[in-house]
Amino acid sequence: MKHFASKLAVATLTATLGTAAMAEVTVKVAYDADPVSLDPHEQLSGGTLQLSHMVFDPLVRWTKDLQFAPRLAESWEQIDETTMRFKLRDGVTFHSGNALTSADVDWTFDRLKESPDFKGIFAAFTDVEVVDELTFDLKTSEPYPLVLHTATYIFPMDSQFYTGTTEDGKDKAELVKHGDSFASRNLSGTGPFTVTEREQGVKVVFDRFDGYWDTASEGNVDKIILTPIKEDPTRVAALLAGDVDFIAPVPPTDLKRVEENDGTNLITEPGTRIITFQLNQNRVDAFKDARVRQAIDYAVNNAGIVDRIMRGFGTVGAQASPAGYLGYDESLTARFDVEKAKALMAEAGYADGFSVTMMAPNNRYVNDDKIAQAVASMLAKINIKVDLQTMPKAQYWPAFDERAADMMMIGWHADTEDSANFHQFLTHCPDEATGNGQYNSGNYCNPEADALMAEANAETDTAKRGELLSKLEGILYEDAAFIPLHWQNLAWGARDGVHAEKIVNALNFPYFGDLKVD
Amino acid sequence: MLAYLVKRVFQAIAVMFAISVIGFAIQDNLGDPLRELVGQSVSEEVRQQLRDELGLNDSFLTQYVRFLGNALQGDLGTSYFFKEPALDVILKKLPATLELVAGATLIIVGFSVPLGVYTAIKPNSILSRLIMGLSIVGISIPVFLTAILMIFVFSVEFGWFPSYGRGDVVHVFGYWDTNFATVDGWSHILLPSIALASIMLPLFVRLIRAEMMEVLQSEYVKYARAKGIHPFRIYFVHALKNTLLPVITVGGVQIGTMVAYTILTETVFQWPGMGFMFLEAVNRVDTPLIVAYLIVVGFIFVVTNTIVDLIYGLVNPTVNLARMGA
Numbered sequence: 008m009k010h011f012a013s014k015l016a017v018a019t020l021t022a023t024l025g026t027a028a029m030a031e032v033t034v035k036v037a038y039d040a041d042p043v044s045l046d047p048h049e050q051l052s053g054g055t056l057q058l059s060h061m062v063f064d065p066l067v068r069w070t071k072d073l074q075f076a077p078r079l080a081e082s083w084e085q086i087d088e089t090t091m092r093f094k095l096r097d098g099v100t101f102h103s104g105n106a107l108t109s110a111d112v113d114w115t116f117d118r119l120k121e122s123p124d125f126k127g128i129f130a131a132f133t134d135v136e137v138v139d140e141l142t143f144d145l146k147t148s149e150p151y152p153l154v155l156h157t158a159t160y161i162f163p164m165d166s167q168f169y170t171g172t173t174e175d176g177k178d179k180a181e182l183v184k185h186g187d188s189f190a191s192r193n194l195s196g197t198g199p200f201t202v203t204e205r206e207q208g209v210k211v212v213f214d215r216f217d218g219y220w221d222t223a224s225e226g227n228v229d230k231i232i233l234t235p236i237k238e239d240p241t242r243v244a245a246l247l248a249g250d251v252d253f254i255a256p257v258p259p260t261d262l263k264r265v266e267e268n269d270g271t272n273l274i275t276e277p278g279t280r281i282i283t284f285q286l287n288q289n290r291v292d293a294f295k296d297a298r299v300r301q302a303i304d305y306a307v308n309n310a311g312i313v314d315r316i317m318r319g320f321g322t323v324g325a326q327a328s329p330a331g332y333l334g335y336d337e338s339l340t341a342r343f344d345v346e347k348a349k350a351l352m353a354e355a356g357y358a359d360g361f362s363v364t365m366m367a368p369n370n371r372y373v374n375d376d377k378i379a380q381a382v383a384s385m386l387a388k389i390n391i392k393v394d395l396q397t398m399p400k401a402q403y404w405p406a407f408d409e410r411a412a413d414m415m416m417i418g419w420h421a422d423t424e425d426s427a428n429f430h431q432f433l434t435h436c437p438d439e440a441t442g443n444g445q446y447n448s449g450n451y452c453n454p455e456a457d458a459l460m461a462e463a464n465a466e467t468d469t470a471k472r473g474e475l476l477s478k479l480e481g482i483l484y485e486d487a488a489f490i491p492l493h494w495q496n497l498a499w500g501a502r503d504g505v506h507a508e509k510i511v512n513a514l515n516f517p518y519f520g521d522l523k524v525d
Numbered sequence: 526m527l528a529y530l531v532k533r534v535f536q537a538i539a540v541m542f543a544i545s546v547i548g549f550a551i552q553d554n555l556g557d558p559l560r561e562l563v564g565q566s567v568s569e570e571v572r573q574q575l576r577d578e579l580g581l582n583d584s585f586l587t588q589y590v591r592f593l594g595n596a597l598q599g600d601l602g603t604s605y606f607f608k609e610p611a612l613d614v615i616l617k618k619l620p621a622t623l624e625l626v627a628g629a630t631l632i633i634v635g636f637s638v639p640l641g642v643y644t645a646i647k648p649n650s651i652l653s654r655l656i657m658g659l660s661i662v663g664i665s666i667p668v669f670l671t672a673i674l675m676i677f678v679f680s681v682e683f684g685w686f687p688s689y690g691r692g693d694v695v696h697v698f699g700y701w702d703t704n705f706a707t708v709d710g711w712s713h714i715l716l717p718s719i720a721l722a723s724i725m726l727p728l729f730v731r732l733i734r735a736e737m738m739e740v741l742q743s744e745y746v747k748y749a750r751a752k753g754i755h756p757f758r759i760y761f762v763h764a765l766k767n768t769l770l771p772v773i774t775v776g777g778v779q780i781g782t783m784v785a786y787t788i789l790t791e792t793v794f795q796w797p798g799m800g801f802m803f804l805e806a807v808n809r810v811d812t813p814l815i816v817a818y819l820i821v822v823g824f825i826f827v828v829t830n831t832i833v834d835l836i837y838g839l840v841n842p843t844v845n846l847a848r849m850g851a
Binding site: 037043044050051052123124127128183184185186187191206207208209234236237238240241244245247248249250370399400401402403404405408419420422432439442445446 | 554555556557558561562563564567570571574578579603605606607673676684689792794795797802805807809
């Protein structure tokens with residue numbers, strides 16, 4: 008007990024309650040943001056998924072080593088090319104007391120298809136067909152390899168609870184993107200916790216759900232109080248001072264401090280968000296030449312950036328897919344050789360270099376502006392003069408959409424946890440009709456690569472698909488389609504006795520239901 | 526007096542109008558609110574559709590006229606993030622900010638008067654020199670740095686005070702929860718109050734000292750001394766009263782400034798007030814909330830300044846308010 012106030016409070020409590028019933032295990036958590044809404048379908052973001060794993064439960068979920076683990080779906084089997092049959096766990100109840108049935112999954116699926124944020128992920132899926140109370144078929148229009156990947160996004164909602172109208176006559180099921188709705192304030196899921204109190208931007212209180220189905224879980228937390236603390240130093244101080252038990256993220260500058268401090272532990276994992284630069288071929292003729300792009304890749308010292316700017320807190324990358332993803336090719340390593348870079352520039356006829364503009368956000372990715380500065384100075388060594396502009400993300404994204412600079416920074420995490428997703432958004436030939444290449448500010452376009460992606464996305468044989476995707480990564484690497492830098496690592500801080508290392512994962516949604524606290 | 530008041534009200538309305546135009550004009554340069562509302566892979570088409578629904582594709586004039594029409598009916602728009610009327614959001618956050626400002630004001634008043642008077646009476650003592658030296662340091666260190674330093678010293682190292690938030694608050698009425706009713710509440714508000722006071726306190730010490738020294742040179746003080754009146758009575762009754770006139774004027778303006786400084790203090794201490802809310806709103810491009818905040822804070826400035834002028838008249842009735850307003 009560190010604070011006067013808490014000391015006093017404890018003293019009073021002990022005096023009045025004496026030897027009360029067994030103490031409740033409360034964990035105070037500080038994140039840099041809180042979920043925007045209690046509606047799991049309103050926004051596809053880390054905050055929403057973190058919330059979903061606490062109060063809802065997915066059909067299947069990722070394990071630490073990126074494998075699938077059954078949750079509400081007990082088992083599944085492919086019954087034909089386009090149908091996956093799922094069997095629901097028996098005896099699962101929602102917070103409202105209603106039993107979970109296939110109808111709830113069907114209802115949830117229909118709602119997902121309506122959600123502007125989620126419908127993209129579910130584009131390949133046509134329908135959920137209810138077979139019986141606990142069995143349903145998830146159907147796709149074509150053979151689709153990412154059925155289970157997508158099933159991790161199906162968090163069944165309590166269809167009875169969300170059906171009907173509110174007192175003021177609004178549909179309870181209504182999905183409102185930027186306004187007030189029943190679902191954004193009330194929830195009933197099957198998850199380990201229920202939300203009992205919420206003041207947006209200030210705190211969310213979660214209480215253990217008595218009827219949670221997963222009694223085998225060793226989780227013993229009765230109450231979680233989540234406080235969003237945006238400021239890095241304050242969040243770290245709150246942990247060090249013992250005001251909170253668990254924080255995320257730990258900023259790179261404080262990793263050592265949290266690790267070396269008595270009573271707190273640092274937990275890190277390689278993340279899956281790749282940070283890259285794109286080279287706009289429409290704006291700069293030189294970028295059309297693969298040798299120039301390679302020269303830039305050779306000139307940029309990825310390892311140096313991870314070491315010096317990220318303080319070791321990143322994983323050097325040479326491709327989009329992180330290790331563990333299907334398609335990850337470990338033979339692709341980061342290129343760094345300034346002499347080689349100069350030679351390539353000379354070969355392409357740009358020995359004297361040229362000038363380019365560069366833009367990067369300054370509050371979106373970890374140390375984004377510093378990374379951009381470093382890259383700019385590295386390019387100076389091969390006579391590419393960079394005019395760098397950094398700006399807050401709110402202004403950066405509109406600039407990115409306009410393709411406002413010759414080189415632009417973008418970080419990407421694949422919503423599907425799949426290699427093809429990187430290509431679809433970042434390096435696919437831009438195509439407004441399909442939305443492919445939506446974030447391809449480099450205008451890189453290689454039909455061969457696109458054909459490989461299309462083939463991979465129709466291939467349900469995992470081994471074959473892996474080969475196709477690796478080949479795709481290889482082509483992009485040879486072409487230097489973009490300049491990969493690193494995957495951002497993830498870091499959590501926890502006080503002694505909070506066994507957080509077991510519940511965190513590369514996707515950054517800790518499974519608090521399984522958290523054990525001494 | 527009445528003519529003066531009416532004049533001030535008209536001035537206030539003009540100022541508020543100007544603030545609303547400026548606030549509205551800058552929102553276009555803050556960035557795209559849609560990016561904060563949707564996930565990364567949402568297509569441009571869907572985003573355009575949402576922009577239409579939000580009315581973001583209308584011309585500036587259309588948007589402004591719509592805003593003004595609603596504003597006159599007390600509706601300042603709906604926050605994208607909180608999904609509530611922006612004014613409600615701000616009013617909910619206002620008590621926390623006002624309590625913080627009140628805490629800082631208490632500290633400033635409590636310390637600046639004795640310290641200012643002391644350094645004026647004994648300008649050459651070691652203690653005075655120390656106080657003046659520290660005041661320079663206090664003015665020069667930015668609020669957020671003071672705040673972070675205090676957290677690391679008093680929360681992390683010594684563990685005396687909590688590092689963030691409001692702690693146990695007691696509900697008073699309406700949206701008002703108070704920090705001043707529990708020990709925990711007091712322990713939470715102390716550090717942020719000191720941090721917020723850290724810039725103003727030295728300023729006031731120096732101001733009171735300067736004014737006091739000037740007054741102490743005046744004829745009536747010399748006369749009072751000659752009459753053998755007790756020094757304490759001279760200092761604290763006769764001299765201080767005249768010293769405080771300019772201090773009140775400056776003080777009134779500074780209360781407004783302090784509301785602005787709460788943005789930094791609240792952010793560092795995770796104080797759930799409206800300054801913190803504002804910075805978050807800027808990050809999220811929650812434009813309705815940003816504009817509403819500017820209007821509310823502008824309103825606070827206008828009101829405090831008006832009240833200060835009135836108090837000024839009460840403290841020193843020789844001031845001709847009607848002429849001042851002209």
